[in-house]
Amino acid sequence: MNAEERQALHDAVVAACGGLDSAGWHGQAWKALDQIGVTSLSVSEAAGGAGADLRTATVVMLALGSLGMSVPVVETGLMAGWLMERARARLPDGIVTAAVGDGLQVTSDDDGWMVSGTLSRVPWARHADYAVVLSHAGAGPCVAVVPLAGAELRRGANVAGEPRDDVVLSSVAVPSADVHVLDGPELGAVDLLRRGAFGRSVLMAGAAQGVYAYTARYAGERRQFGKPLAAMQAVQQQLAELAGEASAMTVAAEAAATAADLDPAESWALDAARIRIAGAAGAVAAIGHQVLGAIGFTDEHPLHRLTTRLWAWREEYGNHAIWSERLGSVLAGKDGSTLWRRIAR
Amino acid sequence: MNLPLLHAGTLPAGCADLRDQVRDFLAGELEAGSFVPRCDSWLTGFDAQFSRRVGERGWIGVTFPTQYGGAGADPFARFVIAEELLAAGAPVAAHWIADRQSGPSILRFGTEEQRQRYLPGIIRGELFFAIGMSEPDAGSDLAAVRTRAERVDGGWLVNGTKVWTSHAHHAHHMLTLVRTSPADATRRHAGLSQVIIDLASPGVRCNPIRLISGAHHFNEVVLDGVFVADDQVLGSVGEGWTQVTHELAYERSGPERILSTFPLLEAARTALASTMEGRRLLARLTAELWTLRAMSIAVTAELQAGHTPNVEAATVKDLGTRFERDLVHAVAGALGVEPDPEAGGTLPGILAGALLQAPGFTLRGGTNEILRGIVAKAVAGV
Numbered sequence: 001m002n003a004e005e006r007q008a009l010h011d012a013v014v015a016a017c018g019g020l021d022s023a024g025w026h027g028q029a030w031k032a033l034d035q036i037g038v039t040s041l042s043v044s045e046a047a048g049g050a051g052a053d054l055r056t057a058t059v060v061m062l063a064l065g066s067l068g069m070s071v072p073v074v075e076t077g078l079m080a081g082w083l084m085e086r087a088r089a090r091l092p093d094g095i096v097t098a099a100v101g102d103g104l105q106v107t108s109d110d111d112g113w114m115v116s117g118t119l120s121r122v123p124w125a126r127h128a129d130y131a132v133v134l135s136h137a138g139a140g141p142c143v144a145v146v147p148l149a150g151a152e153l154r155r156g157a158n159v160a161g162e163p164r165d166d167v168v169l170s171s172v173a174v175p176s177a178d179v180h181v182l183d184g185p186e187l188g189a190v191d192l193l194r195r196g197a198f199g200r201s202v203l204m205a206g207a208a209q210g211v212y213a214y215t216a217r218y219a220g221e222r223r224q225f226g227k228p229l230a231a232m233q234a235v236q237q238q239l240a241e242l243a244g245e246a247s248a249m250t251v252a253a254e255a256a257a258t259a260a261d262l263d264p265a266e267s268w269a270l271d272a273a274r275i276r277i278a279g280a281a282g283a284v285a286a287i288g289h290q291v292l293g294a295i296g297f298t299d300e301h302p303l304h305r306l307t308t309r310l311w312a313w314r315e316e317y318g319n320h321a322i323w324s325e326r327l328g329s330v331l332a333g334k335d336g337s338t339l340w341r342r343i344a345r
Numbered sequence: 346m347n348l349p350l351l352h353a354g355t356l357p358a359g360c361a362d363l364r365d366q367v368r369d370f371l372a373g374e375l376e377a378g379s380f381v382p383r384c385d386s387w388l389t390g391f392d393a394q395f396s397r398r399v400g401e402r403g404w405i406g407v408t409f410p411t412q413y414g415g416a417g418a419d420p421f422a423r424f425v426i427a428e429e430l431l432a433a434g435a436p437v438a439a440h441w442i443a444d445r446q447s448g449p450s451i452l453r454f455g456t457e458e459q460r461q462r463y464l465p466g467i468i469r470g471e472l473f474f475a476i477g478m479s480e481p482d483a484g485s486d487l488a489a490v491r492t493r494a495e496r497v498d499g500g501w502l503v504n505g506t507k508v509w510t511s512h513a514h515h516a517h518h519m520l521t522l523v524r525t526s527p528a529d530a531t532r533r534h535a536g537l538s539q540v541i542i543d544l545a546s547p548g549v550r551c552n553p554i555r556l557i558s559g560a561h562h563f564n565e566v567v568l569d570g571v572f573v574a575d576d577q578v579l580g581s582v583g584e585g586w587t588q589v590t591h592e593l594a595y596e597r598s599g600p601e602r603i604l605s606t607f608p609l610l611e612a613a614r615t616a617l618a619s620t621m622e623g624r625r626l627l628a629r630l631t632a633e634l635w636t637l638r639a640m641s642i643a644v645t646a647e648l649q650a651g652h653t654p655n656v657e658a659a660t661v662k663d664l665g666t667r668f669e670r671d672l673v674h675a676v677a678g679a680l681g682v683e684p685d686p687e688a689g690g691t692l693p694g695i696l697a698g699a700l701l702q703a704p705g706f707t708l709r710g711g712t713n714e715i716l717r718g719i720v721a722k723a724v725a726g727v
Contacts, residue, residue, distance in 0.1 A: 219725050220725045237714070239724055240663065258354075271628075279633075331618075331627050339614050344432070
């Protein structure tokens with residue numbers, strides 16, 4: 001996909017999101033995005049996606065992040081769809097979320113499967129029809145498409161007001177066709193979490209672009225002491241730092257997607273992007289709020305739609321300490337390679 | 346108002362072979378003991394013999410046209426050579442300035458005769474350049490330069506003083522910004538020109554300026570009635586500001602703005618990996634460097650496409666040089682090793698070298714405050 005095509009895709013996503021409702025769930029927009037076929041871009045066609053690469057899906061996620069959209073693009077497109085590919089099955093119709101279900105009991109009986117246990121902080125569970133869950137059945141890993149219609153929910157939310165519900169499953173019946181025992185290479189929770197964490201990072205990079213746009217515009221328009229804020233050197237220093245961080249976050253997201261497209265087995269670029277992006281989220285939000293002053297601190301101004309998401313998203317699917325420790329162990333170099341050979345391949 | 350947005354790309358496929366060749370060369374040099382890895386090697390590692398060997402491989406001025414001895418390669422080839430040499434901490438200071446900016450400026454603005462005169466020697470790694478920009482009263486405010494060139498028969502007579510001139514005591518020539526018309530407060534950028542001064546000319550005096558490490562890299566260059574022939578004027582008389590601004594774009598976008606302290610991280614890796622705090626730091630610094638490298642490649646792609654990514658380059662340099670500095674202090678804090686400037690080649694020695702060079706990273710080639718001003722003015726449209 002070239003630069004013009006990426007821009008066209010970005011514009012189509014923005015158009016589909018249309019007028020925003022302010023609640024923590026953008027169901028109408030998600031429907032519109034589904035209609036233009038961008039909700040599971042990087043999922044293979046056999047699994048119900050569009051068969052595009054991760055770099056293309058990144059364009060969509062950057063756009064959705066910049067608008068502060070509350071839609072399950074990461075759960076559907078990067079996590080559930082990816083699991084369905086591994087299961088050689090198709091994404092179900094309807095609203096789909098995803099979860100790690102290490103603690104679930106998945107047992108078979110004559111009619112199919114029974115699933116019991118609790119899934120923690122499942123994104124948009126109250127709005128979703130299905131949770132695609134990575135769990136264990138017998139000795140091996142399995143992917144279960146769990147219907148959420150009858151599940152008990154313990155409501156929760158992140159600081160942006162996005163639903164993060166615990167799902168309590170008490171002997172929920174799942175048809176045979178919806179539990180897939182995996183026979184391929186071992187798949188662990190960390191593999192799924194990595195995709196979730198990377199997806200949130202791309203959304204964060206988009207959100208940083210959005211914070212930047214509000215901040216630069218306000219600094220150019222708002223006048224104090226007879227001149228725009230942007231004419232003051234103390235403010236200029238902050239604008240430049242914000243521009244730099246937003247740009248770095250975007251490049252990190254794109255570069256990691258490109259690396260993963262070239263070599264799906266090489267996962268460390270996704271982790272590196274996650275660490276770089278989440279590490280900057282706090283500074284970006286802080287500069288936005290500082291430059292916008294009191295108005296940006298109000299419910300009325302849309303800045304908080306982005307800053308609260310930055311604060312929320314950076315803690316989801318594993319926090320900074322966990323991912324840093326994980327990447328640090330990989331980089332520790334027990335394979336005898338230099339650090340440089342990992343960075344420049 | 347628009348975000349100076351870079352987009353990640355990939356290096357052309359042909360770069361992989363070149364990278365392997367450079368790595369083989371460096372492995373051979375290390376095995377032969379020709380250098381000890383050090384931080385900031387593009388300032389602190391002056392080794393004319395080493396530069397000659399790099400030149401023999403065809404890796405200096407690799408982008409210059411073949412008629413001058415170059416390879417006519419794309420800027421990505423230069424990027425790969427530069428980053429491999431810097432990551433290894435190799436002594437590249439002798440040829441660095443000519444390869445990065447003086448050579449490209451001569452190629453762009455010079456006469457055919459000037460190109461023939463200077464470029465082949467630069468490419469062979471035999472002809473070294475210094476940058477004659479800063480003066481005692483013209484630092485960040487470069488347009489305040491007072492070095493004057495007065496018209497005389499057949500050329501110009503130059504009087505003035507340049508400072509912070511790296512390796513002027515070794516270099517053969519100095520591409521020098523001079524005032525060829527009196528300063529005009531209403532048109533500060535007018536009346537400037539660039540001249541190529543042969544540093545062996547009568548009237549040139551280099552006085553060492555020692556850095557906090559005690560090392561002699563910087564000089565004060567006093568120009569006392571130095572004659573510069575007309576054919577040593579670069580480009581057009583009066584167009585010096587435009588030319589020098591162009592030179593700065595090369596100066597601000599390369600791998601030397603992110604990799605100056607990488608040899609310390611490589612040397613400290615095993616020690617860092619032994620603690621959880623160290624592993625987390627290793628991950629954070631590697632993630633930052635990996636991102637900066639992707640940004641630097643993106644700037645190179647913009648230059649290659651014929652764009653002028655000055656704002657983007659300023660952004661990368663601001664982020665990159667702060668990273669170079671912060672890496673040193675973060676690693677120092679995690680290591681539990683006392684830096685020792687007399688322990689060259691060991692971890693305490695590399696750490697000491699990095700600490701003592703670090704204040705310069707965010708000053709040279711435009712302070713970070715100047716860079717941020719450039720970015721802010723562009724993005725907020727003031």
